[in-house]
Amino acid sequence: MRQDPTATEDTWLARAKRLLALAETGQHFTTDPFDRGRYDEIAGMARAMLADLGRVPVSRIEGLIPPHAGGYATPSIDIRGAVIRNGSILLVRERSDAMWAMPGGFADIGSSPAENIEREVFEEAGLQVSARSLYALRHKVRHPYPADARDFYKLFFLCDPVAGTEPQPGAETSDAGYFAPDALPALSQVRNLEADIHAAFDAHRRAPSPAMFD
Template sequence: MEEIDQFTKWATNLQSIAQAGLHYGKDVFDRERYEQVRKIAGEMMQAKTGLPKEQIKTLFLGDEGYQTPKIETRAAIFKDDKILLVRERMAQEWSLPGGWNDYDQTTAQNCVKEAREESGRIVKPVKLIAVQDRNRHNKPVLATHVTKVLYLCKEISGEFVPNDETDACDYFALDNLPKLSLDRNTKEQIELCFKASKDPNWETVFE
């Protein structure tokens, strides 16, 4: 598990304070100060990560209101003791079907939607495998916290069609996994899914 370094903690704390101040603050001079603090936090993260300014604005400074974690869902779909993975078109790495939770979807609804869009499968969530803080399990560590929600899903129907996000889809045994997209899922997380699929008394992992 990779820990967030102190510099990143300082930058994210400054960003959180500034964002809350901009949301709740009424005095025009206070808001100007919060804007300046937020700008400095963004510059700190740009210096730390080397990411372009526009990407920093999107990933780190693009939120409004009281700062809360983003939510990501992933679907674990099994057949013959193999797990379904999709290949990300851009990165050419493999992951469980999933993505950001849309604002108007529950986590279960979003899991179904993402599975359909990325793998062509119609699924039904049947078990909550885990609710995890992304930065405790995935790399690289992000300034924005993400809550990952993993569902065990029953496959009902459907077949894969290449799309804008994924260009391949297949089932893999645990001992024969392809190159994984580690920011989306690690081998340990996929192992967790295998364990949940075999345990009728599985208790949700959370941390």
């Protein structure tokens, strides 16, 4: 079950952390020296904001928050949402590979797991949903997904529609619709396996006691 939704992080703290994450991402990917200077300045401002909020020297912040491009590497987070209606599951067709998957993507810094998947379903399928329960958390390398140089934890949520609208594709998808478990289209294996989808149907039928999330 979800924890108290009112127990949120301080707004300015969340913004400063998000600003620093964006700046460090820019520092990692840019090849333009002028852009690097701008990202360096933004990162410095974000660290100063965090220092002010914590009432500590900036040096404490620099030692506390390692750069995203270095330091101790941690797994990336991929979140998928299973929306089941009348015995069929919502899938979207990805523009990048023309294959089908449950809506989802990388988790954004500053948003909870539920907020991330609810936003992804809306952006990729045009549906407003509410994350009901976490039905699986998988380490990607321990399952038969295609090989990937990156390391991922994959979070799978059952989601309930909050409005009766029909799915429609978004900016990153070319189609969206519901499919029966015995009539699945060609799946994007890097995003989800057939086993992930059948696990969603099993969880939906069993209605297990939900794990706490967020």
